[in-house]
Amino acid sequence: MSEAIQYFQFVLAPQMLIGLVLGVAVILVALGLTIIFGLLDVINMSHGEFYALGAFIAFALSSVGLPFWLLLILVPLVMLPVGYLVERGLIQRVFHSGDRHVRTLLLTFGLGLLLEDAFRLVFGPNPHRPETPITGGVEAFGIFVPSYRLFLIVVGAAIIAAVAFVVYRTRLGAMVRAAAFDRDMAASLGVPVQHVYAGAFAFGVALAGLAGVLLAPIYSIFPTMGRDFILMAFTVVIVGGMGSIAGAVVAGLLLTQIQAIVSLYISPVWSDPIVFGIMVVMLMVRPQGLFGRLGHG
Amino acid sequence: MVDALTRSMRASHVLVAILVAASLAVAAFGVATNDTFYLRLATEALIFAGLALSVDILLGYTGLLSLGQALYFGLGAYLSALVLMVIPSFWAAFAATAVVAALAGLIGGFIVNRVRGVYFALITFGMAQVAAKIVYNTRALGASDGLIGVPVININLGIASVSSASPAGFFLFVLALIVILYALSAYLLDTPFGRLLIALRANEARIPFLGYRTMTPRLVAYVLAAMVAALSGALYPMLRGFVSPELFFFATSGNAVITVVTGGAGTLVGALYGSVLLTVLKSVIGSYTEHHLIVIGLLFMGAVIFLPKGLMGSVRPLIERMLAREPKQ
Amino acid sequence: MTAPILEIRDLSVNFGGLRAVDQVSFSIARNRITTVIGPNGAGKSTLFNLISGAIRPRDGQVLIEGVDCTGQPPYRMQAAGLARSFQITNLFFELTVAENLRLAAQILEPVSMAWRPVRSSRVAQRRVDDLLERFGLSGKAQYTAGELSHGEQRRLEVAVALACEPKVLLLDEPTQGMSHSDTRDTAELIRSLAADVTVLLIEHDIGLVMSLSDHVVVMYQGQKLAEGSPADVRANPAVQTAYFGHA
Numbered sequence: 001m002s003e004a005i006q007y008f009q010f011v012l013a014p015q016m017l018i019g020l021v022l023g024v025a026v027i028l029v030a031l032g033l034t035i036i037f038g039l040l041d042v043i044n045m046s047h048g049e050f051y052a053l054g055a056f057i058a059f060a061l062s063s064v065g066l067p068f069w070l071l072l073i074l075v076p077l078v079m080l081p082v083g084y085l086v087e088r089g090l091i092q093r094v095f096h097s098g099d100r101h102v103r104t105l106l107l108t109f110g111l112g113l114l115l116e117d118a119f120r121l122v123f124g125p126n127p128h129r130p131e132t133p134i135t136g137g138v139e140a141f142g143i144f145v146p147s148y149r150l151f152l153i154v155v156g157a158a159i160i161a162a163v164a165f166v167v168y169r170t171r172l173g174a175m176v177r178a179a180a181f182d183r184d185m186a187a188s189l190g191v192p193v194q195h196v197y198a199g200a201f202a203f204g205v206a207l208a209g210l211a212g213v214l215l216a217p218i219y220s221i222f223p224t225m226g227r228d229f230i231l232m233a234f235t236v237v238i239v240g241g242m243g244s245i246a247g248a249v250v251a252g253l254l255l256t257q258i259q260a261i262v263s264l265y266i267s268p269v270w271s272d273p274i275v276f277g278i279m280v281v282m283l284m285v286r287p288q289g290l291f292g293r294l295g296h297g
Numbered sequence: 298m299v300d301a302l303t304r305s306m307r308a309s310h311v312l313v314a315i316l317v318a319a320s321l322a323v324a325a326f327g328v329a330t331n332d333t334f335y336l337r338l339a340t341e342a343l344i345f346a347g348l349a350l351s352v353d354i355l356l357g358y359t360g361l362l363s364l365g366q367a368l369y370f371g372l373g374a375y376l377s378a379l380v381l382m383v384i385p386s387f388w389a390a391f392a393a394t395a396v397v398a399a400l401a402g403l404i405g406g407f408i409v410n411r412v413r414g415v416y417f418a419l420i421t422f423g424m425a426q427v428a429a430k431i432v433y434n435t436r437a438l439g440a441s442d443g444l445i446g447v448p449v450i451n452i453n454l455g456i457a458s459v460s461s462a463s464p465a466g467f468f469l470f471v472l473a474l475i476v477i478l479y480a481l482s483a484y485l486l487d488t489p490f491g492r493l494l495i496a497l498r499a500n501e502a503r504i505p506f507l508g509y510r511t512m513t514p515r516l517v518a519y520v521l522a523a524m525v526a527a528l529s530g531a532l533y534p535m536l537r538g539f540v541s542p543e544l545f546f547f548a549t550s551g552n553a554v555i556t557v558v559t560g561g562a563g564t565l566v567g568a569l570y571g572s573v574l575l576t577v578l579k580s581v582i583g584s585y586t587e588h589h590l591i592v593i594g595l596l597f598m599g600a601v602i603f604l605p606k607g608l609m610g611s612v613r614p615l616i617e618r619m620l621a622r623e624p625k626q
Numbered sequence: 627m628t629a630p631i632l633e634i635r636d637l638s639v640n641f642g643g644l645r646a647v648d649q650v651s652f653s654i655a656r657n658r659i660t661t662v663i664g665p666n667g668a669g670k671s672t673l674f675n676l677i678s679g680a681i682r683p684r685d686g687q688v689l690i691e692g693v694d695c696t697g698q699p700p701y702r703m704q705a706a707g708l709a710r711s712f713q714i715t716n717l718f719f720e721l722t723v724a725e726n727l728r729l730a731a732q733i734l735e736p737v738s739m740a741w742r743p744v745r746s747s748r749v750a751q752r753r754v755d756d757l758l759e760r761f762g763l764s765g766k767a768q769y770t771a772g773e774l775s776h777g778e779q780r781r782l783e784v785a786v787a788l789a790c791e792p793k794v795l796l797l798d799e800p801t802q803g804m805s806h807s808d809t810r811d812t813a814e815l816i817r818s819l820a821a822d823v824t825v826l827l828i829e830h831d832i833g834l835v836m837s838l839s840d841h842v843v844v845m846y847q848g849q850k851l852a853e854g855s856p857a858d859v860r861a862n863p864a865v866q867t868a869y870f871g872h873a
Contacts, residue, residue, distance in 0.1 A: 043415060043418070043419075090598070090602070093602050094601060094602060094605075097605065101362075101414055101415045101418075102356075102362050102418075103601055103605065105362070105415070105418065106554065106558055106597070106601045107598055107601045107602065109551060109554070109555075109597075110555070110594045110595070110597035110598035110601060111594065111598060112594075113551075113590050113591075113593065113594035113597070114590065114591050114594030114595055114598070115594075116590065117588050117589075117590035117591040117594065118588075118591060120588065121588050121591065227547075231426060234419070234422075235423070238419055238423075269430075269433075269434040270434065272426075272430045273427050273430040273431050273434070276423050276426045276427045276430065277427050279419075279423045280408065280420055280423040280424050280427060283411075283412055283416055283419060283420040283423065284408055284411045284412070284420070287411075287412045287416045299745055300722070300724060300725060300728070300744070300745070301722050301724075301725065301768060302721075302725060302744075303743070303744065303745060484743070485741075487743050487744060488740060488741050488742060488743055488744060489732040489735065489739060489740045489742075489744055489747060489750075490740045490741060492725070492728070492729060492732070492744060493729070493732075495721070496718055496721070496729050499718040499719065499720050499721055500716065500717065500718050500719070502716065503716050503717070503718065503786075505679075505699060505700035505701045505704075506678065506680075506700045506701075506704060506709065506710055506787075507701075507704065507729060507730050507733060507786075507790065508701050508704035508705060508733045508790060509701055509733070510699070510701050
């Protein structure tokens with residue numbers, strides 16, 4: 001019996017905790033992705049690079065002495081106009097063509113390439129690891145948890161809850177959902193659809209940037225950080241249901257736990273193929289994902 | 298009189314002929330200057346043109362955006378490398394690749410063709426990711442190092458033989474093969490079956506009411522594209538002597554999509570010119586800075602916004618007009 | 627006695643709780659023009675979707691020349707000899723008019739021709755030329771379908787349905803949105819079709835229905851209210867209240 005408890009304390013629980021931290025992290029990135037798809041019908045291939053952009057901005061600002069806590073607020077604020085301009089200046093240029101899905105996907109793919117190389121140009125190819133803002137750890141039930149990871153879980157959960165609240169429970173969220181459900185009807189009801197679209201894109205991008213700031217102390221900062229991370233975020237969005245916030249949360253927690261368990265019992269190298277395999281199977285049997293999409297039921 | 302689509306295809310043939318003429322000039326120049334590097338680079342451009350060709354069969358003709366065509370390219374490359382290390386025969390590697398790619402394409406086709414539109418793009422992407430990770434982690438396939446030591450082979454062509462180590466010889470051989478793949482694709486796309494693919498892209502919903510299942514042509518197009526990608530991939534280890542898991546990665550699939558969109562989707566020849574253009578750009582920009590992706594990203598975004606028909610999509614109508622003016626027999 | 631060319635028996639389908647088509651039965655005679663009329667929401671288009679295989683019925687049967695085709699997908703219905711046009715123009719807009727027709731006609735070629743260049747498809751090409759002529763689209767053959775006027779697109783819509791030489795042709799509001807003179811021309815065209823194809827039509831223009839149809843089926847709230855010759859239907863008191871009363 002005590003062996004089982006010890007096994008839990010020292011083997012299983014830490015692994016599940018790593019999974020949970022990754023889960024919260026992935027959900028933060030996936031949220032923006034899923035909102036942008038749910039509302040604009042755009043697959044934002046550059047989302048991972050916006051996540052990286054947030055981390056690099058934070059890195060640059062902290063090197064001139066700004067404290068981490070200020071960056072948590074400042075970086076998303078800087079990202080908002082960036083996202084807004086990208087939507088109005090780029091996405092809208094191809095948004096009304098017949099082939100919206102393909103052309104917006106290609107456009108954001110090109111933007112992602114450009115950004116990734118720009119990071120390499122400005123910051124160099126090597127990883128940077130910011131100092132952990134909170135050091136030390138907490139012990140509960142015999143399980144040791146680094147403080148910053150605990151902080152990340154709590155803050156991450158709060159951000160996710162706040163986003164869900166805004167989208168599902170506020171007037172602003174209702175406008176967004178109305179625009180997602182029927183663009184023309186929403187416009188005729190006086191919803192400023194153009195601004196809602198650009199605003200939602202900016203919001204999604206800002207969320208990715210915020211995730212970048214939060215996660216940099218754990219996963220480091222390097223030019224291709226977005227590319228590596230976005231695969232998982234895409235998987236979460238697809239499995240949860242493109243455009244569904246609840247789906248992203250459930251799938252994010254579920255898939256990262258599966259990864260953690262597979263890493264423990266089979267091998268870490270098989271965690272990725274299995275998770276991507278789940279995505280493929282999900283697309284085959286239930287392409288709309290676990291949950292429906294934003295504004296649709 | 299030929300109809301509009303046949304005339305477009307003939308215009309593509311003209312553009313291919315120009316490219317072939319230019320390639321022969323490059324080969325002659327290469328031989329004269331005793332060059333190896335640029336001929337090898339040009340050969341690689343042609344091999345990746347084959348991959349782009351397969352993307353165009355799907356995107357430009359059938360309306361299916363595949364973000365995972367590297368799956369079949371990588372499959373062909375690895376299979377060819379494995380065969381060559383046992384039997385150093387081009388034809389054995391080529392035949393094995395054709396058969397396995399057809400089977401893999403059929404299985405993959407059943408999986409990915411369950412979904413449409415953006416979900417198709419994502420499922421092809423996901424499937425290629427699974428394959429990439431599996432190859433990356435399989436020790437028997439060299440894991441992250443890939444397979445090295447693919448022998449130089451002599452390709453027996455009956456009347457003559459070409460060594461894969463001969464820069465000009467192998468370049469011309471690859472040129473011939475890619476042109477054959479182009480010609481076969483172009484022929485197929487100008488048959489009633491091929492027109493069905495074009496119709497599928499234009500308005501899938503009407504097809505069943507014309508008496509056709511939509512699944513069959515989609516599946517056949519997917520298998521064909523898989524075979525074109527894999528046969529192009531099979532040439533890679535002959536050129537480089539090794540294969541690595543990067544061939545399966547998204548960057549490979551993504552590059553092929555960039556090639557097709559910049560070159561001109563739905564023209565076939567755009568895949569060839571696009572690949573040449575990107576290779577030239579990469580080496581020219583690469584000689585000044587290692588940050589060629591910024592330029593390529595910008596160029597690609599510009600193409601998506603300002604030149605949605607791509608380079609050849611914009612040039613080809615000029616040739617079509619010239620062909621239309623010729624006296625009708 | 628030979629079976630009717632198209633017979634439907636107790637055809638029903640539900641959308642949610644709504645009985646969109648409710649136990650509708652009728653049969654149509656060879657080389658006649660039968661028209662389905664009824665107010666909006668009567669279930670006419672749904673009936674067409676059931677007959678053409680676009681949606682599966684919950685109950686009932688569709689028989690083409692006595693062969694049960696119930697619940698078959700559209701491509702099987704086409705093979706059985708049935709083709710249809712759509713109320714909302716459903717063409718290959720980026721392809722030329724000639725190519726739209728050629729695509730619809732290529733099924734006339736033997737299967738072996740599927741892998742030969744299209745310019746050798748002589749049967750299909752003859753059919754295309756014939757249809758271009760007949761539908762007054764010869765001058766527009768090399769325009770894309772998207773470039774045509776609304777009236778021309780509606781005509782092409784019918785021509786595409788007709789291209790595969792069906793036995794039964796379902797036309798869903800072929801004159802929808804057409805000008806008065808276009809409507810008259812199209813009516814002429816439909817009448818001329820009846821020489822070699824059986825036509826089942828949905829039409830709103832009552833004047834047109836009465837002059838064009840050999841047989842009229844009236845639908846109301848998913849059910850068949852009446853059927854008969856135009857004169858019979860016009861005289862039917864139930865039809866007058868339910869349908870003409872609304873008009």
